[in-house]
Amino acid sequence: MTSVKQFQVTFDCAEPERVALFWCEVLGYVVPPPPEGFATWEDFADTLPPADRGAAFVCQDPTGVGPRLYFQRVPESKVVKNRVHLDVRVGTGLVGAERLATLEAECARLVALGATRVRLLPADDDEESCIVMQDVEGNEFCLD
Numbered sequence: 001m002t003s004v005k006q007f008q009v010t011f012d013c014a015e016p017e018r019v020a021l022f023w024c025e026v027l028g029y030v031v032p033p034p035p036e037g038f039a040t041w042e043d044f045a046d047t048l049p050p051a052d053r054g055a056a057f058v059c060q061d062p063t064g065v066g067p068r069l070y071f072q073r074v075p076e077s078k079v080v081k082n083r084v085h086l087d088v089r090v091g092t093g094l095v096g097a098e099r100l101a102t103l104e105a106e107c108a109r110l111v112a113l114g115a116t117r118v119r120l121l122p123a124d125d126d127e128e129s130c131i132v133m134q135d136v137e138g139n140e141f142c143l144d
Contacts, residue, residue, distance in 0.1 A: 008068040009086070012078075013137050016057035016071035022136045023069055025113050026088060029059040078138050087130075087144040095128055103131050103143045110143075 013019045023029060031041070038044040045053045055073045060066075090106045091099040107117055110133060118132040118140070131143040 006067070008070050010070045010072060011139065012074040013071050013139075014073065014077065015054075015137070016073050017054060019135060019137050019139075020057040020059045020069065020071045022113055022115070024059045026110060026115075026135075027059075027066070027069075028062070029066070029069065030062045032058055032060055082140045085139070086141045088141060089144050091128065091130075091144060096123070099123075100129050103129060106143055107131050107133065 011019060020031070024031065034041045034044050038047075057071045058068060059071075060068045088106070091102045094102055107115075111117060114136040116134040116138075118134055121127075121130050121132060123129045132140060133143060134140055
């Protein structure tokens with residue numbers, strides 16, 4: 001049996017480019033170059049039927065290690081909690097006040113990018129603190 005070596009994470013959203021650019025800033029990801037023969041993504045989009053323009057956007061880890069993120073336009077809006085979410089690992093290896101300070105600093109940076117802070121989940125006997133947030137279209141994620 002062959003094991004999967006690569007995967008992408010797909011987001012349903014209303015504004016693919018806006019959400020993708022937010023996640024580029026969060027994760028240090030980049031927009032890949034346009035298809036061969038096109039100077040820009042806008043030049044490529046001009047070749048698509050009007051209904052398909054802006055229907056999808058991609059960002060990727062510049063090192064090639066992390067998964068590709070794919071954002072696709074869907075007609076319906078988000079109405080319930082995500083069944084899958086990303087954990088943005090900024091406090092790995094940190095504990096207590098040092099971890100919380102790191103999470104709070106990253107939270108402030110992401111709020112400035114358009115994210116929403118939902119709540120702090122304080123440390124308990126089993127888990128360290130994390131902050132639940134939402135991206136620019138309300139998709140939940142955790143600062144962990």
